[in-house]
Amino acid sequence: MPTQTRPVFLNLLQIRLPVAGVLSIAHRASGVILFLALPFLVGLLELALSGEAGFARAAALLQGIGGWMLRFLLLWALLHHLLAGIRYLLIDADLGVQAPRYRQSAWLVLAGAPLLALLLAGGLT
Amino acid sequence: MTARRLAGFRAWVWQRATAVYIGLFLVYLLGRLAVAPFDSAAALRAWLGGALLWVAFGLFALALLLHAWIGVRDVILDYVKLPALRLALLAAVALFLLANGLWLAGILMEVR
Numbered sequence: 001m002p003t004q005t006r007p008v009f010l011n012l013l014q015i016r017l018p019v020a021g022v023l024s025i026a027h028r029a030s031g032v033i034l035f036l037a038l039p040f041l042v043g044l045l046e047l048a049l050s051g052e053a054g055f056a057r058a059a060a061l062l063q064g065i066g067g068w069m070l071r072f073l074l075l076w077a078l079l080h081h082l083l084a085g086i087r088y089l090l091i092d093a094d095l096g097v098q099a100p101r102y103r104q105s106a107w108l109v110l111a112g113a114p115l116l117a118l119l120l121a122g123g124l125t
Numbered sequence: 126m127t128a129r130r131l132a133g134f135r136a137w138v139w140q141r142a143t144a145v146y147i148g149l150f151l152v153y154l155l156g157r158l159a160v161a162p163f164d165s166a167a168a169l170r171a172w173l174g175g176a177l178l179w180v181a182f183g184l185f186a187l188a189l190l191l192h193a194w195i196g197v198r199d200v201i202l203d204y205v206k207l208p209a210l211r212l213a214l215l216a217a218v219a220l221f222l223l224a225n226g227l228w229l230a231g232i233l234m235e236v237r
Contacts, residue, residue, distance in 0.1 A: 032200065035197050038222075039221075042229055042232070045229075046232050048163075048166060049170055049235075050166065055165060
């Protein structure tokens with residue numbers, strides 16, 4: 001009879017992942033979001049280029065509450081991926097590898113991406 | 126052979142090289158959109174159809190497809206262990222990226 005002898009602890013509410021780990025997961029998640037958003041973005045570009053009526057329709061897709069949320073989500077994913085990517089490049093170049101630098105920069109990216117996304121997404125129009 | 130060319134250290138280097146170009150282009154693009162958003166199809170067309178930007182955007186699209194391929198492939202290799210499912214997903218991702226790339230190429234050809 002197989003017995004489980006090793007302790008297994010998978011309570012997601014109690015596991016305390018280091019902030020750099022959260023950043024890493026979010027880097028992947030944001031990358032996958034951007035990948036999945038590709039056809040929408042290319043379609044949006046094509047629509048906006050198709051003429052003034054198409055341009056207005058493309059703009060309308062990004063307006064309203066739904067449009068704002070879409071803008072915010074895509075901008076967050078883009079900015080998080082970009083900022084976290086810059087952080088990884090700096091770490092590759094041996095900058096900010098030591099504690100507490102790598103932890104501070106992880107917090108900076110985690111907080112900075114949504115703030116910058118809010119700023120660039122603009123108001124609810 | 127072609128898969129090998131984009132594996133291991135080479136993939137790592139390509140991922141970073143494309144990241145630098147994509148990052149630079151994005152900073153420009155986001156800045157451009159924040160400072161002077163396009164207000165008409167004609168303005169957008171004039172911008173994208175300009176020689177310098179047309180080439181820069183084409184390179185951006187190529188870098189993006191390569192970057193996305195390496196990144197999503199890594200995610201699939203990490204999480205999908207079943208060989209048949211892995212192969213099917215990789216093929217779907219490659220097709221998806223190829224289709225988006227051809228679509229973008231068509232748009233670029235049309236705008237110039």
